[in-house]
Amino acid sequence: MRHEDIWRAIDTLAAEHGLSVSALARKAGLDPTSFNLSKRRGADGKFRWPSTESIAKILAATTTRMEDFSALITGARVIADTRPRARTRIPLIGMAQAGTEGFFDDGGYPAGAGWDEIELPATLDANAYALSISGSSMEPLYREGDIIVVSPAAPVRVGDRVVARTAAGAVMAKQLVRRTASRIELLSLNPAFPELRFAPADLLWMHRIIWASQ
Known part of the structure; x- marks a missing residue:
């Protein structure tokens, strides 16, 4: 598992819900800058891991199953969802x-x-x-x-x-x-x-x- 795979999964989760990453963070009760590009690398330029707490909060806020988020990490481009979607027109x-x-x-x-x-x-x-x-x-x-x-x-x-x-x-x-x-x-x-x-x-x-x- 690579850092960029998890960050990509967070980006995709936000997009699946029609949100920016800042809006996703706010929805989850986090600081709006939690997932900004500037927070993804340390001062030494190396990638940081998002915290398990922040991931748990965004999954709860979007009612996303951990297995669906794991699929995004391993390369899925959308969340498999058989529920009625919000827009039809x-x-x-x-x-x-x-x-x-x-x-x-x-x-x-x-x-x-x-x-x-x-x-x-x-x-x-x-x-x-x-x-x-x-x-x-x-x-x-x-x-x-x-x-x-x-x-x-x-x-x-x-x-x-x-x-x-x-x-x-x-x-x-x-x-x-x-x-x-x-x-x-x-x-x-x-x-x-x-x-x-x-x-x-x-x-x-x-x-x-x-x-x-x-």
């Missing part, structure tokens, strides 16, 4: 519309008029939204007309399928294959389309795809 627009002005605010959250709504398997992320796929760059995984649900709160890691918006206004569904301080690489699953490379400043935001119609 998600704002929806077409991928082509998403690239025009007025549908997202500066943080990449749905905003403005023009959104439809669709009833789909939902997420606790209050800012989740749905896009209707256009184009063939993600075939055969996503085809024209498929619906994807996107969560701005979900942590994004290499290997995830994401929706990204460029500073030039283009919105695209891709797979994140590399992310460094100087470069972000996005892959089109259809080999007929080239891999795209961006400086971090050239992407306004990048959100994880958490569900797709098939």
Whole structure:
């Protein structure tokens, strides 16, 4: 077990409940800065372990079983949950519309008029939204007309399928294959389309795809 695996599990637990890590800490009665990046390393730069008490409190506050949290530590990306989810209606627009002005605010959250709504398997992320796929760059995984649900709160890691918006206004569904301080690489699953490379400043935001119609 590695330090970063536990911290990643805490990040994912917060996202699963539509919370930032600060909000998760507050919900559990902890100092809001308990899980901040600055608290994850000591003065010597080495990772710290979160306390067992703080983990117990966040599990109690979110009614999460220890075995589900353990699954997050060992690599699960979502908590298996058969309970009814909090939201069933998600704002929806077409991928082509998403690239025009007025549908997202500066943080990449749905905003403005023009959104439809669709009833789909939902997420606790209050800012989740749905896009209707256009184009063939993600075939055969996503085809024209498929619906994807996107969560701005979900942590994004290499290997995830994401929706990204460029500073030039283009919105695209891709797979994140590399992310460094100087470069972000996005892959089109259809080999007929080239891999795209961006400086971090050239992407306004990048959100994880958490569900797709098939």
